[in-house]
Amino acid sequence: MHKDAPVGVFDSGLGGLTVVREIIRQLPEENIVYFGDTARVPYGSKSQSTVIHYTEQILRFLYTKEVKAIVVACNTVSAYALEEVKAGVPVPIIGVVKPGARVAAHATVNGRVGVIGTEATVNSGLYSSYIMELAPDVKVFSRACPLFVPLAEEGLWKDPVTTEIAARYLADLKAADIDTLILGCTHYPLLRSTIREVMGNSVNLVNPAYETAVELRRTLEHFDLMRETGLEQKQPSYSFYVSDDPERFRRFASGVLKAEIPAAEKIAIEEY
Ligand code: DGL
Numbered sequence: 443m444h445k446d447a448p449v450g451v452f453d454s455g456l457g458g459l460t461v462v463r464e465i466i467r468q469l470p471e472e473n474i475v476y477f478g479d480t481a482r483v484p485y486g487s488k489s490q491s492t493v494i495h496y497t498e499q500i501l502r503f504l505y506t507k508e509v510k511a512i513v514v515a516c517n518t519v520s521a522y523a524l525e526e527v528k529a530g531v532p533v534p535i536i537g538v539v540k541p542g543a544r545v546a547a548h549a550t551v552n553g554r555v556g557v558i559g560t561e562a563t564v565n566s567g568l569y570s571s572y573i574m575e576l577a578p579d580v581k582v583f584s585r586a587c588p589l590f591v592p593l594a595e596e597g598l599w600k601d602p603v604t605t606e607i608a609a610r611y612l613a614d615l616k617a618a619d620i621d622t623l624i625l626g627c628t629h630y631p632l633l634r635s636t637i638r639e640v641m642g643n644s645v646n647l648v649n650p651a652y653e654t655a656v657e658l659r660r661t662l663e664h665f666d667l668m669r670e671t672g673l674e675q676k677q678p679s680y681s682f683y684v685s686d687d688p689e690r691f692r693r694f695a696s697g698v699l700k701a702e703i704p705a706a707e708k709i710a711i712e713e714y
Pocket of ligand 1: 453454455457458483484485486487515516517518519559560563591626627628629
């Protein structure tokens with residue numbers, strides 16, 4: 443496998459760009475190919491068999507780009523499909539749930555951790571099981587927050603409507619006296635300041651993207667796949683693919699990545 447080959451990152455749509463942002467911050471030399479399944483989002487309310495089917499198609503697409511490793515940026519895919527498909531994947535593949543659970547298990551002081559995510563992620567119970575494997579005494583409280591995804595995509599990152607909905611969703615977690623809250627969905631880091639306002643300063647907010655990028659570095663080092671730029675200072679290349687309107691994607695991506703990004707290309711994912 444070539445060290446210059448790109449890292450493939452995929453998500454059900456736009457939200458996985460929060461993971462790309464973190465990978466670029468921590469591994470600025472790596473080339474990235476991103477696929478966002480913008481035509482079929484959301485995955486969070488779909489069945490496990492559908493999410494697995496979509497995941498297999500996306501993996502086949504990423505293989506055509508000769509990726510050297512794959513990051514499943516989507517919490518729903520990480521929770522519903524990763525374990526099921528990973529044995530057949532010919533390159534290293536990591537998800538976001540295990541890294542996020544690891545950080546939370548180590549961060550909690552009072553042993554009470556909250557998890558918010560899509561219905562699928564919460565129903566899978568995977569965050570809870572990973573946390574309990576690492577720290578059996580920790581109590582985990584989970585809550586699905588389905589409206590957070592459209593609110594984030596509408597750009598209502600800091601808005602009274604978002605604050606009101608967050609207050610309702612998070613009331614039980616506040617009452618449960620958690621000291622650590624996992625933002626277990628790609629979009630939720632965009633609502634961080636609203637979630638912070640509602641939960642208060644004493645609750646530690648965990649963005650799994652950070653630890654996922656750390657794990658990606660460890661994985662690339664382990665397989666001797668880190669890109670070497672050396673003296674040539676080769677600029678990394680970023681390519682974006684979507685299954686629906688590329689222009690909407692570009693606008694959102696420029697906001698999340700705080701940079702002008704190359705035009706995304708629309709592909710027919712159902713043909714893979
Ligand atoms: N990317 C999904 C996740 O992280 C959120 C959007 C969706 O439901 O597809 O779970």
